[in-house]
Amino acid sequence: MQDSSSLPPTLRFGVFELDPRTGELRKKGMKIRLQGQPVDILIMLLQRPGEAVTREELQQKLWPADTFVDFEQGLNNAMKRLRAALDDDAESPHFIETIPRRGYRFIGAVNGAHHGASWTDPDLQRLKRDTTSGIEAVAGPARARKFSWQWVVAIVSVIAVLAATFAWLSSSPPPPRVLATTQLTRDGIHKFVVATDGSRLYISDVGDTLRIVQVSIAGGETSPIPTPFVNASAYGISPDRTQLLTAGFVGTESEYQLWSLPLPSGSPRRLGDTVGHDGTWSPDGRHLVFFKDSDIYQANADGTDPRKLTTVQGTPLGIVSFSPDGTRIRFTIAGPEKGPESIWEIRPDGSDLHPVLPGWDNPPCDWSGVWTPDGRYYFFLSWITPPGSNVWAIREPSGLFHRHSSVPFQLTTGPLEFHSLVFSPDGKKLFASAQQFRGELVRYDPKSRQFVPFLAGISAGELDFSRDGKWVAYVSYPELTLWRSRVDGSDRLQLTYPPIAAGSPRWSPDTTQIAFVDFQLGRPDKTFLISSRGGTPREMLAENEPQADATWSPDGKKIAFARWAAGSDAQTIAIIDLATHQVSTVPGSKGLSSPGWSPDGRYLAALNGDSSKLLLFDFKTRKWLDWIAEPGVVGNLNWSQDGSYVYYDSTLTDHPSFRRAKVGQTHSELLVDLRGLNRYFSPLGWRSGITPDGSALFTRNLSTDEIYALDLDLP
Structure with missing residues (x-):
């Protein structure tokens, strides 16, 4: 970053503020994600508003002679990022003007001074000082004639008191902070904390099946809460803390029957005919809010x-959260076709739908x-x-002088990645599920019936072997790099780097x-496609619709993949x-996946919509055949090298297993x-594979995946 020791602590222009010492840029108080060379360029321009900053000057300061990059491309990219952050247009600029073949000029007003005058200009400072003193010299005698000195003292005293009162009322308390962190569980199983009654925590546990467990708020071993469901998840607790809102399901259906589960034990009761996902009861216990597809519903507390x-x-x-006074509901919206996740707010009557943090991060991932209670x-x-999800907080509006939420405060900075949050009833503790990822690649040995390390037990998964059996591609965990x-593990080469999150690699037939x-x-x-020797990944098909599960034709000339076509x-x-x-659609494949x-x-081979059934398309007959149905969820399809079998997982059942079906x-x-x-539960779920000799491969979970209690200071 450029030397900014002589600059004011804050540079204001338009709706933006820049701290030149830290490089932090804010828009209307909200932090803008901008760093590196774009910030350095902005500081150089703000040092000389109204003056031309040449491309040569920028190159000398930001791209020294020993920097081996394409300067022209680097500068152009940096300027694009800077203008995007400022919502500026090169054709009709408000802040940064392009001087053809020379450089750039800042044309906006900085700290109230219009372009052409710098805050470091001695003549400008002297002119301001002289002008101000002249005005005071002329005005002084007039005031003396009009008011006695006693009145002046009284007025000044009143103004000082009012100013001090206003400053005190409008000042913000210090940010919240975490005082201490205590680990409560120690079983390493993937889990999400859902609710508390003040003495116990209620958790959705992802083991062989999904189940609901409980643990003391002081920590210890978890114990299951019996339910009649194969898989059960909890969404929240009633205001009187006597029942859990739960869902029971079998496979990966997107909508579930909603139930009320009595605490500490008892038979669940169906909540009317409600079918949906996620939900909560209102603070007064009179209503139930839940989701179904893209709709938000409200029902009576019993589901009617x-x-x-x-x-x-x-x-x-995700979590549906009522404000304590019951006047607002907040929840997460995942954008269409796996778009950004952001937090939104709505009134209980369905009005005033709006984002909670507009423009804070782009794209939003909140x-x-x-x-707090x-x-x-x-x-x-x-x-x-x-590299992961952290805990943030905003201070809610309070009174005349704080009508808007505060800028978000960051409370954690890793290495743990957080997944769900629940407050204690007194608001002094925040219970959170958090994970520090690590896996171990293992192979199942049928002779010893043991899982033994494979490739030295690296933290990786999603293996695919080349047709000649000499090479293997895999995804490292938790970095998600290819x-x-x-x-034998030799001749390793990293092919992708962040921000790419790689998954499901597949070798071309010619390797x-x-x-x-x-x-x-x-x-x-x-x-994407990438050379096995490394290089820049290139899009398989340039479109905005999601694509997944690529699989090569035997001759390497075509790729089949799952696709969400526009408007579908x-x-x-x-x-x-x-x-x-040219892209064609396989006949009769609507709703199918994982080819x-x-x-x-x-x-x-492919899976049906809820992944409970394996289907087979015959290119000769151009028809689909219902092949295998399983009681659980089918996933991770892999053909044997001779084409006789398809290997797959069967999960979310009482007897999870690895199986194969013969054509x-x-x-x-x-x-x-x-x-x-x-x-190991990756972002794409549980993953498995097979070696060229047909041995089964899995990733054992060695992660730290536990519940923590965070003691808070909330000024």
């Missing part, structure tokens, strides 16, 4: 008489917000500062390329010709019982 409040653009999900603060999670190496999906937060999933209400399976870039092309090219048969074969294996 549901009515739609509104429909949103995207999918409402979710899981909860109010007294309503003074709102805590939430955000990915604004990689690597390739020989099968020259690898297809993979990039699933960055806040952006649609996109499929469901995904389909498409095939792209890599030479012509896998057989090595002989005759079949395409031509209608039943599957159990290969590995997965009960008791604590599997």
Whole structure:
């Protein structure tokens, strides 16, 4: 960053403020994500408002001679990022004017001074001082004639008192902070804290199946809460803390039946005919708010008489939080087609739908917000500062002098990544589920019936082997970077770097390329191709719709993939010709996903909408065949090298397993019982694979995945 020791502590222009010492840029008090060379360029321009700053000057200060980059491209990119942050237009600029073939000039007013005058200009400072003293010299005698000195003292005293009172009323208390952190659980199982009754914490636990467990707020071992469901999740607790709002389900259906589960034990009771996802009861216990598809509903507390409040653009999900006074509801909206996640607010009557943090981060990645019991603060999670999700808070509006929420305060900075938040009833503790990721790659040995380390037990998964069996591609955890190496682990090469979040790699038949999906937060999933020797990834198909699950044709000329076409209400399976870039849709594939092309090219395996059924498309007959149905969720399809079998997981069932199905048969074969294996849960879920000899591969979970109590200071 440029030397800024001689600059004012704050530079104001338009609706923006810049601290030249830290490089922090704010818009209407909200922090703007901008750093590096764009900030350095802005400081140089603000040092000389109204004057030309040449490209040569910028190169000398920001791109020294020993910097081996393309200066012209680097400067142009930096200026684009700076103008985007300032909402400025190169054609009709408000702040930064381009001087063709020379450089740039700042044309806006800085700290109230218009362009052409610098705050460091001695003549300007002297002119201001002389002008001010002259005015006072002329005005003084007139005031002396009009008022006696006693009146002057009285007026000045009143003004001073009023000013001090206003400053005290409008001043902000110090930010909230974490005083201490205590780990409460120690089992390493993936979990989300959902609610507390003041003595126990209630948790959704992701083990072999999804279940609801409880633990003392002082910590200790968790114990399950019995339910009749194969899989159960909790969403919240009633205001009188006597029942949990729960959902029971079997597979990956998007909407569930909602139930009330008595505490400390008892049989669940169906809440009317409600079917949806996520929800909560109102603070007065009279109403139930829940989501279904893109709609927000409100019903009576027992689930009867549901009515739609509104429909949103995207999918409402996650924690539903009422303000303590019951006048506002906040929740997360995931943008259409896996767009950005942001926190929104609505009134209980369905009115006044609006984002809570507009323009704070771009793209927004904020979710899981909860109010403090007294309503003074709102805590939430955000990915604004990689490498993971941290806890943030805003101070809520309070009174005449604080009509707007404060700028968000960051309370944690890693290394733990936080997932869900719950306040204690007295507001002194924040209970949070948090994780520090690590996995161990293992192979199942059928002789010893043990899981043994593979590739030295690296923290990785999603392995795919080249057709000749010499190379392997994999994704490292938790970095989500793509690597390739020989099968013995030698000749390792990292192929992707952040911000790319890589998944599901697939080798081309000639081993020259690898297809993979990039699933960055806040952006649609996109499929990319990259050389196995490294280089720049390139889009398989330039479009804004999500793509996933790429699978190569045996001749390497085509790729089949799952796709959400523009205007479609469901995904389909498409095939792209890599030479012509022509895209076609596989007949009858609407609602299907996870395609896998057989090595002989005759079949395409896929899953139905809720991943409970394996289907087979025959390219000769151009028809789909219902092949295998499982009681749980089917996933991670892999063909054997000879094309005789499809290997897959069956999860979210009482007996999770790794299985295979033979083409031509209608039943599957159990290969590995997965009960008791604590599997690593990646952003794409549980992942498995097979080696060239058919051995099963998994990633064992070695993460720290626990519940913590954060003691807070809330001024």
